[in-house]
Amino acid sequence: MKDIIKIGGKLAIICATAAIALGLVNAITEPVIEEVKKRRLEEALARVVKEGQVEEIRTVERDQIEGYYPVTDSEAEIIGYVVKLIGLGYGGDMHLLANYAPDGTLKDVVLMENKETPGLGKKAENPQYMEMFIKAGGGREIPTRKDMLSREDADSVTGATITFMGIANALKAGSDFIMELERE
Amino acid sequence: MIKEFTKGLIKENPIFIIVLGLCPALAVSTQVVNALGMGAGVIFVLLGSNIFVSLLKNFIPPRVRIPSYIVIIASFVTVVDLLMKAYTPTLSDNLGVFVQLIVVNCIILGRAEAYASKNTLGRSVLDALGMGVGFTLGLLLIALAREVLGAGTITLFPMGNFNGTIRIPGLVESPARVLALATGALLVVGYFKALFNWMETRKKGGA
Numbered sequence: 001m002k003d004i005i006k007i008g009g010k011l012a013i014i015c016a017t018a019a020i021a022l023g024l025v026n027a028i029t030e031p032v033i034e035e036v037k038k039r040r041l042e043e044a045l046a047r048v049v050k051e052g053q054v055e056e057i058r059t060v061e062r063d064q065i066e067g068y069y070p071v072t073d074s075e076a077e078i079i080g081y082v083v084k085l086i087g088l089g090y091g092g093d094m095h096l097l098a099n100y101a102p103d104g105t106l107k108d109v110v111l112m113e114n115k116e117t118p119g120l121g122k123k124a125e126n127p128q129y130m131e132m133f134i135k136a137g138g139g140r141e142i143p144t145r146k147d148m149l150s151r152e153d154a155d156s157v158t159g160a161t162i163t164f165m166g167i168a169n170a171l172k173a174g175s176d177f178i179m180e181l182e183r184e
Numbered sequence: 185m186i187k188e189f190t191k192g193l194i195k196e197n198p199i200f201i202i203v204l205g206l207c208p209a210l211a212v213s214t215q216v217v218n219a220l221g222m223g224a225g226v227i228f229v230l231l232g233s234n235i236f237v238s239l240l241k242n243f244i245p246p247r248v249r250i251p252s253y254i255v256i257i258a259s260f261v262t263v264v265d266l267l268m269k270a271y272t273p274t275l276s277d278n279l280g281v282f283v284q285l286i287v288v289n290c291i292i293l294g295r296a297e298a299y300a301s302k303n304t305l306g307r308s309v310l311d312a313l314g315m316g317v318g319f320t321l322g323l324l325l326i327a328l329a330r331e332v333l334g335a336g337t338i339t340l341f342p343m344g345n346f347n348g349t350i351r352i353p354g355l356v357e358s359p360a361r362v363l364a365l366a367t368g369a370l371l372v373v374g375y376f377k378a379l380f381n382w383m384e385t386r387k388k389g390g391a
Binding site for chain 1: 337
């Protein structure tokens with residue numbers, strides 16, 4: 001019995017020391033990590049929103065949609081919505097930030113955090129990749145299958161079809177969500 | 185004494201000879217920069233855990249030595265993870281869950297159990313450095329083969345005018361894509377293992 005207390009006590013000392021050390025490190029790094037996250041989001045927002053003022057985020061409990069930011073012009077009139085989307089890619093979740101017009105037409109989109117394969121799915125981080133989706137939604141349907149793309153675009157997504165479908169489905173969900181939101 | 189360091193490089197190379205830590209070696213060797221980052225993380229953790237295990241070898245009760253080692257290792261891994269997230273966020277994204285998985289990297293627990301718990305501080309430090317550098321070298325070899333042949337690029341850190349990516353003409357237009365995928369990792373590791381085996385048998389005077 002005495003033995004067990006001694007062994008357990010020693011293990012507890014090791015654990016406690018480790019916990020204190022980690023607490024100290026966390027206290028130093030936490031504000032820096034928060035800063036990085038904030039900066040990345042701001043950069044992405046600046047990339048998709050060319051005009052207008054981005055309002056506070058509204059969170060949404062919905063599949064693939066984390067929340068949205070209404071975008072307003074100088075008269076506080078809503079001119080669009082930036083939607084935070086989660087698409088399912090080859091390497092897990094892909095975080096997207098998409099700017100839609102009120103009728104659900106996609107204005108611009110960036111792929112943020114993702115774990116796609118470098119050289120294949122990671123290509124979706126290039127702004128040129130997203131051109132096949134821009135101005136779709138609303139009137140023209142967002143291409144969610146490869147046979148809905150032009151030959152050139154279909155060639156460029158070949159080899160990373162899962163990435164393409166993940167992004168396309170998320171963008172479509174976002175577009176549908178905005179159209180629903182506007183109808184209400 | 186110096187042998188404690190050099191043995192990890194080739195003779196007891198953790199990846200190709202002892203065949204430990206293959207899981208992260210396969211997963212993060214898609215780009216050279218990831219291999220370097222992972223290598224640095226492993227060296228840090230290995231050094232930290234070897235130092236503490238060696239220092240505490242008389243304090244840690246033998247019956248709970250494995251839990252004690254795991255606590256020490258996990259603490260260092262968490263430190264690496266937090267530091268990477270804060271100061272090299274892109275690298276942290278690329279390595280993903282594999283930073284946290286250093287905890288269960290057999291190289292580290294293996295060295296703590298087989299070496300640091302039985303040897304002096306100085307020797308344990310050299311052992312950690314040797315094994316860590318050996319792991320990094322192995323990872324770097326795999327990543328170079330996979331990125332150069334599989335994507336036609338070498339990705340390093342962006343510095344000044346240099347955007348961080350060297351593009352190799354001729355390969356970047358039509359690379360052997362399969363090497364960048366998981367299958368390619370196994371193929372490349374297999375060939376390197378064969379190469380190391382061949383060197384070993386030749387040295388022994390075998391066929």
